[in-house]
Each structure stands twice: as structure tokens, then as C-alpha cells.
Amino acid sequence: ATPTALMVGTGRSAKLGILIKNGEVLETVNQITTVVFDKTGTITEGTPKVTNVIGDEKEVLAIAAALESASEHPLAKAILKQQPNSDYVVENFKSIEGRGVEGEINGEKVFVGSPKLAKSNSFEAEMHQLQNEAKTVVTVGRNQQVIGLVAIQDMAKATAKTAINSLHRRGLKTAMLTGDNELVAQAIADQVGIDTVIANVLPKDKADQVKHLQTNEVVAFVGDGINDAPALATADVGIAMGSGTDVAIESGDIVLVKNDLLDVVKALELSKKTFNRIK
Ligand code: ADP
Ligand code: MG
Numbered sequence: 001a002t003p004t005a006l007m008v009g010t011g012r013s014a015k016l017g018i019l020i021k022n023g024e025v026l027e028t029v030n031q032i033t034t035v036v037f038d039k040t041g042t043i044t045e046g047t048p049k050v051t052n053v054i055g056d057e058k059e060v061l062a063i064a065a066a067l068e069s070a071s072e073h074p075l076a077k078a079i080l081k082q083q084p085n086s087d088y089v090v091e092n093f094k095s096i097e098g099r100g101v102e103g104e105i106n107g108e109k110v111f112v113g114s115p116k117l118a119k120s121n122s123f124e125a126e127m128h129q130l131q132n133e134a135k136t137v138v139t140v141g142r143n144q145q146v147i148g149l150v151a152i153q154d155m156a157k158a159t160a161k162t163a164i165n166s167l168h169r170r171g172l173k174t175a176m177l178t179g180d181n182e183l184v185a186q187a188i189a190d191q192v193g194i195d196t197v198i199a200n201v202l203p204k205d206k207a208d209q210v211k212h213l214q215t216n217e218v219v220a221f222v223g224d225g226i227n228d229a230p231a232l233a234t235a236d237v238g239i240a241m242g243s244g245t246d247v248a249i250e251s252g253d254i255v256l257v258k259n260d261l262l263d264v265v266k267a268l269e270l271s272k273k274t275f276n277r278i279k
Contacts, residue, residue: 013270017242017257020271025237025253026278029271031218032237035167035264036210038223039178039185040074040154042241043192043261046224048074048154050082051135054126055148060140062086064112064150067093067101074226075138076101078152079112098179098202098227100138111141112150115181121146134187136180160192163261168193170268173217177201177209179227203227207234222264224248239264 013020020026037043053060061079066088068076090103090110100113111117115127118139127137127149135151164174175196178185182199189197198209207230213219214236221228221235225248232238232251240252243259254271256263 018263018267018270019255021255022253026271026275028236029268032220034173034175034213034217035220036175036177038228039176039180041224041226042222043160043176044154044156046074048078048152050078050150051153052130052151054123060148062088063110064140066090067103067112071095071101075152079150108142112138115139118146119144123149131181131183132187134184136184156188156191157261159260159262163264164193166265177206206231210234
């Protein structure tokens with residue numbers, strides 16, 4: 001590869017909002033067999049909204065809002081948009097990565113987060129119903145008991161289905177990786193046509209899932225850097241959404257400035273063209 005040809009190729013793509021940061025991946029792009037997407041903020045808009053509250057709505061939201069006011073998670077933002085303040089004050093706040101948040105209110109242990117945080121859950125039927133509607137359900141609990149649910153919906157991006165479809169037409173496989181529950185993940189994957197769902201993956205395990213896929217596949221990973229920067233770095237080709245975190249943009253080989261999933265397809269096409277020209 002001559003440096004001049006590389007510059008031309010990457011300069012052209014930059015005008016389209018596709019930054020090829022690492023020219024060495026151009027060759028690898030031709031060999032990609034699977035494109036793996038992070039769910040939240042990549043396949044979905046990343047601006048989730050509360051749609052349902054099950055249980056004593058006032059109490060459930062008051063506890064959830066008090067706890068989430070100390071969290072930066074997109075789900076926390078959704079809950080605080082619905083219920084901006086709370087009469088409760090939380091002590092001993094703790095955030096559990098990929099699971100939720102917990103603390104104490106008036107000396108009682110409280111939590112909000114993944115159904116996995118609760119030992120038992122008397123709202124199982126309601127929970128499954130909501131999850132099948134592609135809604136993420138967080139449980140709100142006090143003294144080890146689930147007292148209610150908050151269902152939160154994060155819509156799939158408008159162009160996701162077309163982008164996935166055109167990857168399939170190019171003979172590529174697709175997968176989605178998420179910390180969310182498998183019913184929700186599958187419901188969203190079905191909406192956009194993704195082949196494979198890998199759910200319930202803790203943030204620290206996302207890179208390992210990519211490594212595992214790499215035993216049989218050449219993997220491109222598309223993410224926004226929230227929880228998934230190590231996966232971006234581990235993949236054969238890391239594609240970062242431009243709206244993502246600084247660490248995503250640092251970890252990615254290719255950056256999609258416009259955050260459009262159709263640019264995943266364009267980036268692959270451009271890389272191929274550029275590589276063929278400089279070969
Ligand atoms: P994703 O892989 O979709 O980006 P995360 O790994 O960040 O998801 O979170 C996985 C799950 O952990 C969420 O679906 C939710 O159940 C729970 N969770 C994590 N953080 C929070 C929080 N601050 N409030 C409520 N639930 C949370
Ligand atoms: Mg994420």
C-alpha cells in the first residue's frame with residue numbers, strides 16, 4: 001500500500017463522514033464474515049423512554065428516581081425523565097456494572113435494575129409480556145422483594161433493518177450483543193432482521209464474546225463505546241459510532257461521523273474499493 005493512495009482513499013471517505021483511522025484494516029475488511037452490533041445506542045436510538053409502570057406507581061417511581069439520580073446509565077436517564085425528583089434520599093449508593101444500582105432508603109435496602117438482582121419476582125407474567133414487546137424491564141425492590149417494574153422502550157433506528165438486509169445480501173452474517181434480557185434482545189433482533197442474539201452479556205465479557213466468535217469468523221464490531229470499547233478494540237475491524245464516547249472513537253478503526261447504520265455498509269464498500277486501488 002502506498003501512503004498516497006491511502007490518503008486519497010481515506011480523504012474521500014472522510015467527506016462522506018466515514019473516517020478510516022487505521023489504514024491497516026482496509027485489507028481485513030475484505031475478509032469480514034460477521035458483523036456484530038452492540039444493542040443500546042447502536043441498533044437502537046439510545047434514548048429510551050418509560051412506557052409502563054407496574055405496582056404502586058408513585059412508590060415504584062419514587063424509589064427508582066432516588067436511586068437513578070446517581071447513575072449515568074441511559075435507563076437511569078429514561079426514569080429521571082419520567083420522574084425527575086423524589087422525596088427519598090439514598091445512602092450507601094452502589095452501582096453494579098451491567099446489573100443496576102442499589103442503596104438504602106430510611107435504613108432499608110433498595111435496588112433498581114436487572115431482574116437478576118432479585119431473588120424472587122411476583123411480577124413474572126407481566127415482565128415476560130413486556131419483554132416480548134421489546135421493552136427492557138427493570139425491577140424495583142425493597143428488602144429483597146420486588147415491589148414493581150418499570151418498562152422502558154428504546155426504538156430500533158429507522159435505517160437498521162435496511163442496513164442489516166444489505167449486509168446479508170453481501171453474504172455477511174449479523175449478530176447483536178447486549179447486556180439486556182434475551183426476550184427483549186430477540187424481539188429487537190426480529191424487528192431489524194439480525195441473525196444471532198447474544199444476550200445477558202456483562203460489560204466485561206463483551207470482548208470475550210467477540211474473541212469467541214473469532215475462532216470461526218472474521219469479525220467487525222459496531223458500537224458506541226458505552227460498555228463496549230474493549231470489544232471494539234478486540235474485533236478484527238472496530239467500527240465506532242461518531243455519537244459515541246471518546247474511548248469509542250479512540251478504539252475504533254473506522255468512525256461513522258453521521259451515526260447512520262447505512263454507513264456501515266458504505267464503509268465496507270469504500271474500504272474494499274480503496275484496498276483494490278492500492279493493492
Ligand atoms: P447494553 O448491553 O444494552 O448496553 P448494559 O450492559 O448497560 O446494557 O445493562 C444491562 C442491564 O443491566 C440492563 O438491561 C438493565 O437491566 C441493567 N442495568 C444496568 N444499569 C442500570 C441502571 N442504572 N438502572 C437500571 N438498570 C440497569
Ligand atoms: Mg451499550
